[in-house]
Amino acid sequence: MDTIQKFYTDIRKVVKHGRTQDGSYSSDTVCTEIAQRFSNLFADLGSLPESIAEYWLQNRILKSAAVGSEPSEQNLLWLISAADILNGNPPDEGESVFTAEDWKELFNLVNAEAEDLPIDTLTDLMSLFMSKKLL
Template sequence: MTDINKFLTDLQKSLKHDRQNNGGKSDYNRVKNDIRRLFERNAADVGELADSIFEYWENEYIYRSADLTWEPGEENQNRLAAYLAFLENSDEYQELISDADWEEFGRLVNFEAEDLDVDVLQDLMKILVSKGAY
């Protein structure tokens, strides 16, 4: 099980390090691969589902931002942590997950179901059913 707060701390360190190395300026395009690897490493138990969830987060919340310079902002960092918590069968930050997010997670879990461990799949499905994703 991943410590969600440690994930957030590592994410914030990565963003801070990038700003320090670039004259105090942020740029999502410079840090996105590091953030993706961090997320996928922390959600290794779900394989390709982690990548699918990350891409959803990125497309739905990051690329829709008016200014990528400040992304991911605190709210989007916490949202990504909530997504990781879901994948880890934890309820941390779940208030940040919208009904539309739950529906998309249901679709993504269905798509990746055959590649997931049966116990992991059952845990994810229980959460999704409880959240009305199906």
Template sequence: MDLIQKFSSDVEKIKKHYRAEHQTYNGEEVCNQVAAFFEQQNRDVASLAHSYASYWKEAYILPSQNMEEEPTREHIDLLAGMMALLLDVEDSWQFTECFTQEDWKQLCQLTNYEAEDLPLELLSSLMKNFVDNQAV
């Protein structure tokens, strides 16, 4: 199991544990826990990870009409794709296929904002992904 698959599995465990420990499921609270976990897993680039997690919540979680199911598999996959970018995973395209053009543009914009604090190698890899996906 690679890091991205493990992350997705751990997110499912967060959902499962929340359901076991609470009488009613609060998808927004679970998503907040998932976002915090995402940030923890990417602590080397904490500020950018926080920005990505905030975008994920604002674009996909808060507008959800089915909060008792959040995060859905689709939304977990989106966050896992963001993690693949931040970890500079080889063949990250496998995890980012679910991104829309708007996702690419927003992630590029967030990355540009944080660029001066990122390791040069990671920034270069991220920018290559953004160029390849016509986000710049």
């Protein structure tokens, strides 16, 4: 099992545990824990993972029509896709869960954190953004 598959398994467990604990469910607690796990997974990338996790919370979770039952499977896949990108595995053309706005924001977040990123990661990310015509 690779790192991203393990992360996905772990966050599914967080959701499952959150849905069964005491018969109640706290979307805020579950989503915050998932965001924290995402940040911890890429701790070597400075504050970029935390910024991406915050974007996910603010723009995918809190703007959801069903915020009380988040994270939806679609929003979990969004975060998994972000993890794949940070892990050096960009999505295949046509398979991305990111909107044009998401891509722009990811570019802006990477750009803001560029000097703190390892050069190989920065190069991979900038190549991806070039392919998306964001540069």
